[in-house]
Amino acid sequence: MRSLLYFAAVLTAWFAGRVERPPGSTRVDLAPTVLVIEPWRLRQSPLEQLSVPSTLVLQACRCHDSSVRADRAGRLRRVAVWFLVAIAIGVLAVLAIRADAATPHASPWLTALDIATGLAFVVAAAVARGPSAERVLMGVVGVAWLTASFLPAARSLHQAVLIMSLIAFPAGRVRGLSRWLLACLAVPVAVGLLPQIGVAAVFALVALLVLIEGRRDIATGYPAVVAIAVAAVLAASWSVSRLRAEALDPTVALVGYELVLLAVAAAFPVAALAVIRSRARLADRLLAGERLAGLDGFAVVLGGVLSDASVEVFRWHGSSAGYVDERGRSVPTGGGERRWLTVADADGPVAIVAHQSPALDDSATAEAVTAAVRLAVRHERLQHEQQQQLAALEASRARIVAAADRERERAAAQLRDDVGVSLQLAQSELGAVRTAARDSVELESLDIVVGELVAAQIEIVKLVAGIPPAHLGSGRLHEALQALAQRSPVPVSVTVATDAASDQDTEAALFYVCSEALANAVKHADAKRIGITVRRVNRAIEAVISDEGRGGADPTGSGLQGLADRLTTLNGRLRVDSPPGAGTTVTAVVPN
Secondary structure, three states, rough: HHHHHHHHHHHHHHHHHHOOOOOOOOOOOOOOOOEEOOOOOOOOHHHHHOOOOOOOOOEEEEEOOOOHHHHHHHHHHHHHHHHHHHHHHHHHHHHHHHHHOOOOOOOOHHHHHHHHHHHHHHHHHHHOOHHHHHHHHHHHHHHHHHHHHHHHHOOOOHHHHHHHHHHOOOOOOOOOHHHHHHHEEEEEOOOOOOOOOHHHHHHHHHHHHHHHOOOOOOHHHHHHHHHHHHOOOOOOHHHHHHHHHHHHHHHHHHHHHHHHHHHHHHHHHHHHHHHHHHHHOOHHHOOOOOOOOOHHHHHHHHHHHHHOOOOOOEEEOOOEEEEEEOOOEOOOOOOOEEEEEEEOOOOEEEEEEEEEEEHHHHHHHHHHHHHHHHHHHHHHHHHHHHHHHHHHHHHHHHHHHHHHHHHHHHHHHHHHHHHHHHHHHHHHHHHHHHHHHOHHHHHHHHHHHHHHHHHHHHHHHHHHHHOOOOOOOOOOOHHHHHHHHHHHOEEEEEEEEEHHHHHHHHHHHHHHHHHHHHHHHHOOOOOOOOEEEEEEEOEEEEEEEEOOOOOOOOOHHHHHHHHHHHHHHHOOEEEEEOOOOEEEEEEEEEEO
């Protein structure tokens, strides 16, 4: 009994040291009194009378902070539970030692290996991180193993519990019909209804199910490897006992089985930690290196990570006070076979994830997915705002260009209709005056004035030649290009398809492109012939201006760059192909 109390005291003190204090909690010695277990040496303690180092003491502290009081009360309850668990494990260990010592051919090292196997699972459950349910299952494996030493009816109980823990790994919960059906096979295993080869077959089925339903990570690898190892050692010993019974040493078979179980217990904390780290990096894996196309694209990536093709993500719509899909349609939540993971931030609901993945039962996984969804929704929201701002900017630029075009057309119309007509009238009147004049000096002066008027009219024609008529649109581009070609000193062929009619802004932009390209060909390309073709290509209007000049045009020049900017306001584009010595081809495309 002295050894048992010593073992329980040491275990409890060690577990008490592992209890984590919640962030932000403090130790304040005020009133009222709260009991806290502290490491302390206490004189005249019952443990000291048994020559056991005193490790526990109830120390009074006084505290006014209710959160600190609740924290310490919770720690006290947890330590008390650990103390009771340690007592129970110690009792089981003592009973197992006595039962092993009473068996024929008892051996100290066999007894030690047997007890170590059971305690290994208990210690692995205590030191491992992760969901409590899975840790409890692994600890119960050790309890069942120790119990089988003095209760022969429970000799297969540890195998049934191990099957449940492997099926439920890593969250500690069984999800899905197939896993529940397989978990039902643990019942006949527990009561010993299945022979050894039958138990091996159940472990093999566990490995097969995990590999089929799982994905390639530690959450699949650990249970699959454990199930295969246990199935292999059970099947091997059964086969040898049937084929060559005289060659089978039961002690060797038992030791081999115990060594496999020790490896299973030792690997459990490592596997649990690897799962936690993998889940913690889930948000990075979701968002890094992926070009997400909205929440639907994000859901596809998330479903691939979780091996769940049913994953859908719906964002919160504040105006309708509900969740909507990518098209803005309201989505009813809750009910059905799918489960729902709600994502929220400080401002309220953000999104909800519909899924069927048992991986989200793990709190670390759910937290990582929540963080990733929150970032994805924020990313989509910022993209939407940016697109709205860009659309507003493009609309503003289009309005400015259109206003400038209207003002330019108005000025051209005034020059043609007002100034041009006035100059023509003045020229006619001067012609009549010149006819009546007889003095040579007067005639010479009148000739100079008439020449200046003619030159002014020519300058006005040249000035307004590159400005389209105000009535462009609905196919009138053909007439404007014909008039432009007639004023060109170089022969120009104009071809406009009948289905190439468009709105005023599009035809005006194409007119400016044709006018600028024609002027460049006349001035710089030394072209002998120029062709203009306007046609509809799919859902766009295309204008192609080509010449057979010297080529080598600079597409970054101010004129062509200005045309490219103009087309950008209509979501169009400009391409210039001008290899030296092979002519120039300017292509403008405007969606329509």
